[in-house]
Amino acid sequence: GIILKNVTKTYGEGDVKTTALDGVSIEIDDGAFVVVLGPSGSGKSTLLNVMSGLDTLDEGEITIDGARIDTMKDNALTAFRRKHVGFVFQQYNLLHTLTAKENVDIGGRLVDEPHDSERLLDDVGLAKHKTKYPFQLSGGEQQRVSIARALAKRPKVLFCDEPTGALDEEMGKAVLGILQRLNEKHGTTVVLITHNAAIARLAHIIVRLNSGKVVSVKANRPV
């Protein structure tokens, strides 16, 4: 499970101080499909970055499977993330000098039985784009490479920051199907930010943020 206790993260000081997360406390059970909703600038990406160990916090604690993520040394944290955490970034974060396939390979590189990269790219409709570089791909194609890369390591926890933002309805549904199958068949914990109501409907739990605070945590659908 993932437990956040009173997590606060601020930027800047004085009158240019931004409180991106303000005393956030949440508990997420293994195998849950959690959707995070909230206005632009409300702290959703910051929440995911801090929850996954990609970013530091200023106050509070984060525990994943009993391990205190917020106090881990860099090496241990990096090793933990590489093995267990998949992340689909809001701005994709693809490596520009690697092809689509190579970007996905990187995702699975440090685990014993990664998914086959080509198969993952086929699954997200990129069969004909595997040897292209990011600058040769459309926005939605880049987003899909980012998704395939996150899946390559068969992560225990998958964090997705608006994974279908650049996709049309059809392709968005296909991606959602993949995420649902991962969650229901393989027990992957999914924590997903979206503005898409159709995706939110699939959640077990819906977390709403506003100005860095958790406004509500609601059960949406039984596990």
Added chain:
Amino acid sequence: GIILKNVTKTYGEGDVKTTALDGVSIEIDDGAFVVVLGPSGSGKSTLLNVMSGLDTLDEGEITIDGARIDTMKDNALTAFRRKHVGFVFQQYNLLHTLTAKENVDIGGRLVDEPHDSERLLDDVGLAKHKTKYPFQLSGGEQQRVSIARALAKRPKVLFCDEPTGALDEEMGKAVLGILQRLNEKHGTTVVLITHNAAIARLAHIIVRLNSGKVVSVKANRPV
């Protein structure tokens, strides 16, 4: 008006050839609100880039207000775009070393009466973020800076590549309101790519693309 005649654009050669636009012919009247729909990878961004003179074509002609955009020399084309064309990019394309306000200033820099940058940022809900750099802004905040920058020059034609992709419903509606007002009160021609059905409903004309071809051009709403 904007006229495309038989526009084709391809990438690569042989069996790695991609036909991004395939014999596209469209006419857009001044003051129209045009929405471009289509699956990921269907050629929408390429259409906008070519239509606005940001990218070259391989076959066909593009005429804006009687001027052949596709045969213009670089200097003339750049001058034309700077004066008349506003562009909201799918990946924002903000200058990283400039603040939000400075990015918007750049947008209006070469016209006689640009909009006030601070006012534009207020209009898109960024009153408290004007002095921040792009890396200090959320995805949706960066997108809104990109919108404000495009509006700064009071363009005759505004091209928007998924301008509300990173925004929640509330903020998306606010942006749409701005675009609608520009179109209805100031006669700005708006050519907008979106996956959002609510935005598509506002269109005078809906253009559907699939695999680089125009599948249909439909009147949606009277001008």
